[in-house]
Amino acid sequence: MTYSIVALCPETGHRGIAVASRFFAAGAIVPYIRGGRAAVASQAFINPLWGMEAAELCAAGEPGEAVIADLVARDAGSEHRQIHLIDADGAIAAHTGASCVDWAGHVSAPGVSVAGNMLAGPQVVEAVRDAFLAASGPLAERMMTAMEAGEAAGGDKRGTQSAGLRLHRSEDYPWFDLRADDHPDPLAEIRRLYAVAHERFIHFAESMGTRANFSGAIDRAPMDKAIAEAEAARIARGEPSRSFARERG
Template sequence: MTYSIVARDPASGQFGIAVASRFFAVGAIVPYMAGGIGAIATQAFISPLYGTDGLKMLQAGASAEEIVTAMTGRDAGSHSRQLHVMDAKGRSAAFTGERCIDWAGHLIAEGVSVAGNMLAGPQVLDATLTAYLAHPQKAFADRLLTAMEAGEAAGGDRRGKQSAALKIVRGEAYPWLDIRADDHPDPLPELRRLLAVAGERYLHVAESLPTSDNVSGMLDRSSVDLKIAELEAERIREGRPSASFATPLF
């Protein structure tokens, strides 16, 4: 009922997961990740413990393969579950239970894995992976969404559409970006809109947040405010409307 991509951006070391499904709020229970640690997507007949316990193993230094083996080996219901994992070194491993509803499967390439179940066919994952690998020049969030859009164009979830999510972590446990369309007739275009909204203000403010290396964060936000003002002025000059539905500030 879901397809997803787990990847590590080689330039920045960021981890990202994008997911789409004909299921409510898929972003609430599929992606698990922490900056500098790794990323996990658990789907099909979901076990959130694959995510929470798998992250603990990643933090302890386990490999992606060790996590897949441990999570599925202890679980009598693994035959109906799907899991793909990327560890801190960018190594991937995946599992598709033999009772996952067709079409179901996974693919792994350098720095990326894709997996899905209840799909229109194997072409969904082929298109998703191909699109990701074909666009290394794109910003990471854009690259992940482009891959998911290609999978949707190839048939996506064979039941239809309902929700989608995109989550990216940098060096921290908290996400740098976490956007979701939980119940929407066309969730991937809605994620595109939300990413555009994030680019107007949110992602620039995110640069000022405290980190483990700087627990006070950016104390002088003037450079952030200037960047936001410059982008807003450029948008107005070009006659582009804001992507946001927010009410005016004044």
Template sequence: MTWSVIARDPADGAIGLIVASRFFACGAAVPFVGPTVAVASQAFCNPVWGTEGRARLAAGESAQDVLADFVARDQGQAIRQAHMMDAQGRFAAHTGCDCVNWAGHLIADDHSVAGNMLTGPQVIEATSEAYQKHANLPFAERLITAMRAGEAAGGDKRGRQAAGLIIHRGEDHAWLDIRADDHSDPLEELARLWDVAQERYVHFARGMPGRTNFSGFPTREGIDADIADAEAKRIAEGRASRSKAVDK
């Protein structure tokens, strides 16, 4: 199952991982992301590659060394696929020889893509090309656009079911973590959720506490003003809310 992208945003150093698959809740099973590192464990995923890998990469080990150790230790490495980025921005990838075709990976200077059970290599190639082409987009939108290009090129050969996107901005907690666990068009659902996030969530998240600012925004005045401005702008532009929330 699955293809995914790992990347670092050159604008602010944010770490992002996006995944899509004809497999339930792949956004929960595949990504392991931290403030400076990321691991995608897929195919017959081994979650310990994710948890241990994230910790070791954060401690300063190289992606290549960590991945080589996992392959050597895991008797099931032939059915595993993983790619990862270390704290220095270096990538490494492994596609086991028994992963279901088409399976493979691609490493570029600023991102990596890996997938299995795909219609062909054109999926990861189109994903990578779209990521490189759309550097002008906000990071989350750039990742979604890249994956949609991969889907247009064939995607998962079994169809669609789930997708997930997680972004860390220098904190142990995620800045954004959205998923479509069982959906007929999961990447479109991620795009909708990202659009809805512009209404309130991104403004709220701007005031969230962090390691260097334990209190964050201690009052809500600025947050409320930003939310009101965003709503006024949306209405002035004639855009309806895409939220499915229901008010009492």
């Protein structure tokens, strides 16, 4: 049904989650992140309260293993649930219920957890983990590369429909929250949206308020300059805009 990656960048503290599924809008209900403190993916026969509660408790400093144990103990449907997370201390915890549809399971390495259910086989999560560890560059790009490797290894055994990529810096609002809710090639669509975000959005996002600077940057000149420079560089590389945005008139 779904596979996802939860990842932490040790250099920046950024946390991200990417998901793909033969299910509508998986990016809306699987990932839960609380700033630079917790990242949780809740999936399978999903209970959204698992993701919400786990993110809040882990962000407050509760160990991920204890949080998951509490969720399992309270939920009569726990054997149908799957969850994996990276808590505030960077520790990984996961649960795959015995009634999750085969193939279902999870793997991890320092800074990365991968889990899935209703997959073509264990090679899917292994491919995601291994590709992430082998990749370089920004966290979001490493996660996209990893998810594409999982798809190449068989992905969701039913097919494809949706994907999502959410990344947080230190704030509770996302730096990226990209979704392809119903698409013939959802991971490729996430790639396109990521490219579009780099045309204008990320330069605007640099101006947004933070805990340390509530007002953010209110001088538009640096943002406009960065957008112009990015556009000039894209044109110099011979790359057309991948945005569907059009001017009126």
